[in-house]
Amino acid sequence: MASKVIHAIYNDDDILMNAVKSVRQAHYHIDEVYTPFPVHGLDKAMGLEGTRIAIASFMYGVVGLTVAILMMNFIMIEDWPQDIGGKPSFSYLENMPAFVPIMFEMTVFFAAHLMVITFYLRSKLWPFKKAENPDPRTTDDHFLMAIDAGHHNVDEMMSMLKETGAVELSLIENEGDH
Amino acid sequence: MYTLPNKLKVFALVFMVVGAIGIVAGFLSTPKTVEEVEAIMAEAHHDGGHATSEHDAAAPEAHQSMGHHNGQEMDHGSHDMTAGDHGSEEHGSGAHGAQDAHQEHMEHVMHQMQNRPWSALYIASFFFFMIALGALAFYAIQYAAQAGWSPVLFRVMEAVTGYLPVASIGVLILLLCSALGINHIFHWMDADLVNPDSPHFDKIIAGKSGYLNVPFFMIRAVIFLLGWNLYRWVSRKNSIADDHAEDHSFFKKNFKLSAGFLVFFIVTESIMSWDWIMSFDPHWFSTLFGWYVFAGMMVCAITVIALVTIFLKSQGYLEEVNDSHIHDLAKFMFGFSIFWTYLWFSQFMLIWYANIPEEVTYFITRIEDYKLPFFGMIAMNFLFPLLLLMNSDYKRVNWFVVMAGVVILAGHYLDVFNMVMPATVGDTWMIGVPELSSVCFFFGLFVYVVFNTLTKAPMVPKKNPFINESKHFHY
Numbered sequence: 001m002a003s004k005v006i007h008a009i010y011n012d013d014d015i016l017m018n019a020v021k022s023v024r025q026a027h028y029h030i031d032e033v034y035t036p037f038p039v040h041g042l043d044k045a046m047g048l049e050g051t052r053i054a055i056a057s058f059m060y061g062v063v064g065l066t067v068a069i070l071m072m073n074f075i076m077i078e079d080w081p082q083d084i085g086g087k088p089s090f091s092y093l094e095n096m097p098a099f100v101p102i103m104f105e106m107t108v109f110f111a112a113h114l115m116v117i118t119f120y121l122r123s124k125l126w127p128f129k130k131a132e133n134p135d136p137r138t139t140d141d142h143f144l145m146a147i148d149a150g151h152h153n154v155d156e157m158m159s160m161l162k163e164t165g166a167v168e169l170s171l172i173e174n175e176g177d178h
Numbered sequence: 179m180y181t182l183p184n185k186l187k188v189f190a191l192v193f194m195v196v197g198a199i200g201i202v203a204g205f206l207s208t209p210k211t212v213e214e215v216e217a218i219m220a221e222a223h224h225d226g227g228h229a230t231s232e233h234d235a236a237a238p239e240a241h242q243s244m245g246h247h248n249g250q251e252m253d254h255g256s257h258d259m260t261a262g263d264h265g266s267e268e269h270g271s272g273a274h275g276a277q278d279a280h281q282e283h284m285e286h287v288m289h290q291m292q293n294r295p296w297s298a299l300y301i302a303s304f305f306f307f308m309i310a311l312g313a314l315a316f317y318a319i320q321y322a323a324q325a326g327w328s329p330v331l332f333r334v335m336e337a338v339t340g341y342l343p344v345a346s347i348g349v350l351i352l353l354l355c356s357a358l359g360i361n362h363i364f365h366w367m368d369a370d371l372v373n374p375d376s377p378h379f380d381k382i383i384a385g386k387s388g389y390l391n392v393p394f395f396m397i398r399a400v401i402f403l404l405g406w407n408l409y410r411w412v413s414r415k416n417s418i419a420d421d422h423a424e425d426h427s428f429f430k431k432n433f434k435l436s437a438g439f440l441v442f443f444i445v446t447e448s449i450m451s452w453d454w455i456m457s458f459d460p461h462w463f464s465t466l467f468g469w470y471v472f473a474g475m476m477v478c479a480i481t482v483i484a485l486v487t488i489f490l491k492s493q494g495y496l497e498e499v500n501d502s503h504i505h506d507l508a509k510f511m512f513g514f515s516i517f518w519t520y521l522w523f524s525q526f527m528l529i530w531y532a533n534i535p536e537e538v539t540y541f542i543t544r545i546e547d548y549k550l551p552f553f554g555m556i557a558m559n560f561l562f563p564l565l566l567l568m569n570s571d572y573k574r575v576n577w578f579v580v581m582a583g584v585v586i587l588a589g590h591y592l593d594v595f596n597m598v599m600p601a602t603v604g605d606t607w608m609i610g611v612p613e614l615s616s617v618c619f620f621f622g623l624f625v626y627v628v629f630n631t632l633t634k635a636p637m638v639p640k641k642n643p644f645i646n647e648s649k650h651f652h653y
Contacts, residue, residue: 041652054569054570058568084531085530085531085532085533086533087533097523097526097527097530097531098527098531100523100527101527
């Protein structure tokens with residue numbers, strides 16, 4: 001089935017934010033918004049679900065912490081027992097202060113890297129991927145809102161979008177699957 | 179405008195009166211003679227279960243170290259450890275020299291016990307002082323950074339810093355008491371230690387006496403306090419004058435003043451922490467001590483700003499303050515708690531790792547004699563805020579912030595307690611009547627002064643150039 005999408009282009013993030021709010025108020029469906037930089041509060045205005053990456057990050061951090069503890073215990077205590085700071089206790093717990101920097105760094109390392117990888121996977125991004133961006137100007141100084149025209153009256157939508165301050169409007173008809 | 183509710187006034191007054199009674203009781207109950215000390219110790223020995231056995235274990239080690247400092251009375255660190263052995267078993271076999279040592283030791287314990295109410299008073303006084311001073315630094319940062327989110331909280335911050343003049347007088351009186359020899363919590367002030375002819379001559383303290391002497395110490399204290407109070411007075415005056423100003427000249431004045439103050443503050447705060455806290459252990463030193471005290475100061479100050487804001491909001495004031503402001507304050511509480519831990523650990527780990535006797539004695543006394551407050555404080559100041567305030571959503575929930583805030587404040591009281599007590603009272607510490615009533619007294623005073631300052635000006639600045647941004651601040 002062919003689907004119709006209206007591309008409304010804005011040149012200011014504040015105008016865009018207000019436009020997003022009024023489009024949602026009019027009960028039209030926003031497919032996507034393309035911006036040259038992250039617009040603060042846009043996700044909330046669009047009614048997107050909150051990200052769960054923080055929870056993932058916490059779990060990755062816990063994994064990193066565990067790996068650090070097991071790693072240091074193996075390296076410094078079990079495999080090749082070390083005299084740490086002139087205190088040859090050969091106990092992980094008693095030498096723990098010396099391992100805290102490693103525990104901290106591994107926690108951060110795991111949380112950060114796995115979080116980025118998760119983000120790429122979740123956003124379906126990989127190297128050499130062709131950009132999904134409909135208009136190259138959104139990588140420079142323009143903001144593009146893609147609104148699903150569906151079965152609405154296109155003319156009515158166009159005039160409504162014009163009022164919200166769109167500088168350019170175009171109707172895109174996608175053939176086949178969308 | 180805010181009017182001081184009668185209930186709050188009575189609440190503060192009750193705390194002050196109860197505190198004052200407790201403080202007096204604390205002073206009256208200190209032992210005056212060695213005989214009284216013996217009686218207290220005998221009683222403690224009788225029913226003191228784990229405490230005494232711990233001390234007995236530490237005793238032989240302490241004896242060895244006693245040999246090194248012949249007569250130079252208290253290197254607090256190692257001397258305190260002997261406080262637990264009561265001379266009976268270990269000294270029993272010795273000659274009459276042991277009897278003298280016992281007598282000397284008992285006098286030492288008596289001095290420690292006499293120090294306790296003073297130390298308790300000093301800790302509580304300093305704790306609330308540092309809240310006011312930290313809030314002042316935070317306030318100055320807001321101005322210097324031209325922060326857009328915080329101007330709706332300026333009057334709350336000004337109210338918290340309103341306690342600074344009162345706190346300064348309190349701290350100054352206590353320092354003066356030490357300087358005049360009324361109490362002996364600052365061991366280095368003992369003139370015998372820097373007198374080469376005295377049997378108590380201490381080479382290390384004598385070497386530091388060019389800096390660490392009573393007149394210079396008091397001069398520094400007065401200069402610091404005057405400087406901080408001057409900034410507080412002028413910036414508050416400008417802030418109120420700004421409400422009726424035609425232009426932004428008062429804001430600009432405050433901006434410049436704040437930048438200057440921050441430079442003055444970071445230098446003087448560091449020196450203040452050496453003088454007023456680190457010098458309790460005059461042999462010991464740590465180069466990041468100023469930062470460490472600063473971090474604790476900032477957590478407490480921001481926590482108190484958050485608590486006062488939440489309280490006022492619950493009373494129906496400050497309607498412009500929204501979740502996002504509380505969220506930001508909680509972020510600062512979280513961040514500075516981590517920062518404090520970072521500095522605490524940096525200080526601990528280097529000393530622990532290097533294991534140099536003159537440095538490590540600081541932590542040995544704390545871990546041996548102050549195990550519960552020492553480790554308890556780390557849990558309260560690090561683990562608790564870390565786990566409670568990590569989640570972004572929890573930072574917007576008022577009762578979560580209040581709960582975390584109360585634990586953070588208690589934890590940082592313990593932090594100051596751990597900085598001061600081991601050097602002044604050794605292992606005769608307790609958190610009892612003198613400590614709790616000192617806290618009560620200064621808490622009452624703090625509440626009264628802070629909320630009274632709130633009544634003096636409109637709750638929200640009117641003409642601050644960022645006030646609209648702040649009112650619409652949204653995250």
